[in-house]
Amino acid sequence: MNSIVTVTGKSDFGDICSLSFNWDITVGPGQFVMVWAPGMEEIPLSLSSVGDVKSVTFRIVGRDTEALRKKGIGDSLSIRGPYGNGYRTDGSRRVLVVGGGIGIAPILPLMADGFDTALAARNAGELDFALPAIGKAAGKTWISTDDGSRGFCGNAVQLVQEILKEQEYDEILACGPEVMLFFLHKFCVDNGMKCQMSLERHMKCGAGLCGSCMIDDKRVCADGPVFTCDEISGMKDFGHSKRDPCGTRVLFR
Amino acid sequence: MNSIVTVTGKSDFGDICSLSFNWDITVGPGQFVMVWAPGMEEIPLSLSSVGDVKSVTFRIVGRDTEALRKKGIGDSLSIRGPYGNGYRTDGSRRVLVVGGGIGIAPILPLMADGFDTALAARNAGELDFALPAIGKAAGKTWISTDDGSRGFCGNAVQLVQEILKEQEYDEILACGPEVMLFFLHKFCVDNGMKCQMSLERHMKCGAGLCGSCMIDDKRVCADGPVFTCDEISGMKDFGHSKRDPCGTRVLFR
Amino acid sequence: MDLRTSVGSLVLDNPCILASGIMDETGEGMARILRSGAAAAVSKSVGTNPNPGHANPNFIEEEGFCLNAMGLPNPGIEEYAGEMRTAAACGKVIGSVYASSPEEFADLAGRMEDYGACAVELNLSCPHAAGFGMEVGTDPLMVKRIVSAVKDAVSIPVWSKLTPNTHILKDIGKAVEDAGGDAIVAINTLRAMKIIPEFGRPFLSNRFGGLSGSAVRPVGVRAVYDLYSTVSIPIIGVGGICGYRDALEYIMAGACAVQIGTAVLSGTDIFRKVNGGLTDFMREYGYPTIGEMVGVAHE
Amino acid sequence: MDLRTSVGSLVLDNPCILASGIMDETGEGMARILRSGAAAAVSKSVGTNPNPGHANPNFIEEEGFCLNAMGLPNPGIEEYAGEMRTAAACGKVIGSVYASSPEEFADLAGRMEDYGACAVELNLSCPHAAGFGMEVGTDPLMVKRIVSAVKDAVSIPVWSKLTPNTHILKDIGKAVEDAGGDAIVAINTLRAMKIIPEFGRPFLSNRFGGLSGSAVRPVGVRAVYDLYSTVSIPIIGVGGICGYRDALEYIMAGACAVQIGTAVLSGTDIFRKVNGGLTDFMREYGYPTIGEMVGVAHE
Ligand SMILES: Cc1cc2nc3c(=O)[nH]c(=O)nc-3n(C[C@H](O)[C@H](O)[C@H](O)COP(=O)(O)OP(=O)(O)OC[C@H]3O[C@@H](n4cnc5c(N)ncnc54)[C@H](O)[C@@H]3O)c2cc1C
Ligand SMILES: Cc1cc2nc3c(=O)[nH]c(=O)nc-3n(C[C@H](O)[C@H](O)[C@H](O)COP(=O)(O)OP(=O)(O)OC[C@H]3O[C@@H](n4cnc5c(N)ncnc54)[C@H](O)[C@@H]3O)c2cc1C
């Protein structure tokens, strides 16, 4: 069932755009929706806020995100979902949340929930969209940029290493580019830390039927998008290959 | 949606048979179900008990009631419903329940609820099926037979007249042959009493769609089968004509 | 907002019509629906002779759909005169008829005109009546002959109700148009069956029945969309309409009016509810008339 | 209770098969379903060349049904070899293929045999792929030629998956049988459409799609019942099976096995649940084997 929602808020930060809307459905951090309006293809986007007002925050990377950014207050969107499992947090573990690049968007709800958070981006500008959330964060926040233009100079994994020098955590909840997650996962395994990571694959149905989003025998849309450290350890495709819209295996660069 | 239920109890009283079964659905007194098993046509029957164990009690008058009587403990029945509105009782009025002939079956749940009850039948034998219920009744009960073989000698309307000499009531809830209801309704109107009466017409869908059970512009299955004094007063067909399975109007004898 | 619409020359106060076979075996049943906000009511499909229809059980409701095999019960065209007159006194009534030959169709249609019908609807689509309905309505040549014969016999508009149980719906639609038919009604029910495992046999006495309700809406909307791209005569949409958004799907697919059947299960106020929802929608989305919405989904 | 059944010469551990197009674009997806209790899995329908399918949106779930227009995405028969081998190593895999000519069908089927398929399923029924599926599968002569060509090309059993979007299903079934087809699979989805009123246009990028899920079950059961009374080759039932009683409807209508698609939405344990329910039912109602239940609703 899709819902037709009306855009009630919009912010633009360079090539990152955020649209908010009222949608009366319970959603957990890490869950995603399929977003559509005439003139674009339907695309999966994580929810970047999950309270009474919901939002999606996306980087303009191609035709559909470009079309979506053209939407303004009062425009209608088709929203299918929420889909996927989301992050599981039960308060029994000390959790560090890690977001990289546009992968910060899906972890904003965790930040709003008060978890300590590490944010990594290429440069200061790419973090602008997260500043309002950082301002309101109840937990600790750390920042790194590849070029050192804001916060610690280095990547997400390096930032996490720094943080762990001053503070102890049992588990990492992360979202970001697969290459970042690949090394972060390796770091967790090497250091005996638990983790949950949100993965991405090409999605069509979003609901677990069509099989276009498989990593090994897992459906990213329905069995994920958030997978545990152990699940990821068993994935031959992780960091290695994905499927194109035909289902053909494509190796990462 | 039909339910397949298993017969758990059976009693036979001459040409009247009662089948009970477990059916986990909330039903009110006066509601009915469509009952079927292979080898018979589906027929409407009121529920003669509406607690955890439900039952139907029917007179054998033709092929389908004959087929249904052949069912025994352990046999399966298809039950559709419950359909119809049932009697409305809110405790604010002093109520006398009146059942005539097999029309006693649908009012047994009201008797079980503690209402005072008048039962009328052709002869003593035709009341046998109600004896267990009479034994357990918390309210007052009166009986009449046309031939005087049990209780007061006379018909239902005459019995009601007798009862009203000793006791006051605000409303009559009745079920029985249309000719009995016709005169009882006239009695109520003449004496300024409220009433609710359960009517019958040929039923197919039972659910309010097909229009085969109409009395004037009312669907007996969905707007009834229980109608109020005022509703009945406006019915030209009441006591006058019914429809055959083709929809052709047929005058009562 | 103006809910008025027209099906060819027939102007309706709103786009909601009672579908054939629903509370319309009697004149007073149709009259009630006309008082409940429907712009018109289609009569029960009536044949030459009285017909008790199939034996019970002939109906079952499940979540999302109903299955029925009433088998076209009706008192016959002679007896039905009174019902039509009662209903026609209260508003617009479309007389539905079924037959197995062009001549019989023409004869029945003529009678319906005499009885005061404002249009006649040819049942070329019932999926559970041997020798009638879709058995005649899936042969384009036969359809053409039937529609022509009826057109010759009456002066009121002639609607043809088609079945979705075919891969040649467009051909049948063309046949109706070629024969001079005034409008197409789509869809009738889908041929279907329910089996009760515990009994090891079909539930309906006729074994086969027709599927209606929400479940068939996407099929009906598609059928109307297909027809709208094929014929230029008006189309009336029917199948699974339970609310105003469902009605809009049909209208935007190309229907200038809709019929509501199974949703009467939810109450006879369904017509008022749909009309209310349409009014609000048109105000919010800036459509001044129903006509402006017809077929927009083709753009 | 013995859940074993056979489709012609092919013996299955239980009657539940994964339907084509569901989690079967990859070999590991099929392998997982085989581990989840399905007796066999039908592959995604594969064509000669890689095909990305229709653009998003191409799927929507509503209460009681799904609508999809995936458009037969697949990596092409060449590339699919690896997926088939992965799956076939874990159990029985039926290779589904689509094409527009008998020769192409024969070629693809031969490749599937080479890849280890235990049977091949001809997609003569997809309702939303121009030039394929039901566009070839509603012409009995064409169907006969396709089945004959494939029969000549392979030695594994040849199943034909038919569309319910036609009034000549029995004729098509007969054509399959006459051409030596080993089994019939019924049904594929119903051609359907959803329109979004607020946008005034169809939801699916392809506009038309296929209806699946509970809503189509009564149509599927009817189709199997119709076919069982017409042909004597085995029938596999599919469409809206969400529980064991749904599977029983198909079996009693005449199917010796069933396929499950949309209900995978409720979890991949659906195969185990249906098999569990069947076992309990057979114990309670005294059916020693699946075979004893096949077609009983015809008696
Ligand atoms: C579960 C999930 C959650 C996501 N959440 C976000 C988010 O919160 N913010 C955000 O900016 N992006 C998110 N994405 C990625 C987002 O879907 C793509 O950026 C978007 O689809 C690009 O579309 P495009 O037409 O603009 O670009 P295109 O030029 O079409 O594609 C650019 C790249 O985007 C990816 N992509 C395109 N279509 C799809 C598709 N149907 N499914 C998955 N990936 C696709 C591919 O990697 C492709 O190479 C998420 C993806 C997934 C799977
Ligand atoms: C709402 C309602 C509740 C009823 N409750 C009871 C009850 O609790 N106990 C009971 O004994 N009887 C009840 N009846 C009547 C019962 O349905 C009939 O006695 C039964 O259908 C007779 O079927 P038959 O084949 O045995 O007789 P038939 O020989 O077929 O018919 C005998 C008479 O029964 C009536 N009848 C037959 N079929 C139907 C039908 N489909 N719908 C309505 N009436 C029909 C007709 O008046 C007919 O003349 C009820 C009827 C209705 C409408």
Ligand SMILES: Cc1cc2nc3c(=O)[nH]c(=O)nc-3n(C[C@H](O)[C@H](O)[C@H](O)COP(=O)(O)O)c2cc1C
């Ligand atoms: C109980 C019932 C009886 C019907 N009888 C007829 C009929 O006599 N003639 C006809 O053309 N259609 C008949 N139909 C079909 C409806 O008119 C309508 O085409 C179909 O049910 C789909 O619409 P819906 O989903 O709104 O019910 C009947 C449908 C039902 C449910």
Ligand SMILES: Cc1cc2nc3c(=O)[nH]c(=O)nc-3n(C[C@H](O)[C@H](O)[C@H](O)COP(=O)(O)O)c2cc1C
């Ligand atoms: C997402 C999706 C994709 C499908 N793809 C195919 C396909 O490639 N080939 C095919 O023959 N059937 C395909 N089908 C049809 C199913 O195999 C099945 O026939 C139909 O969905 C009815 O069964 P169900 O109600 O159990 O899903 C697809 C169905 C769905 C929902």
Ligand code: FES
């Ligand atoms: S996108 Fe279809 S299974 Fe995940």
Ligand code: FES
């Ligand atoms: S029995 Fe069908 S409307 Fe009452």
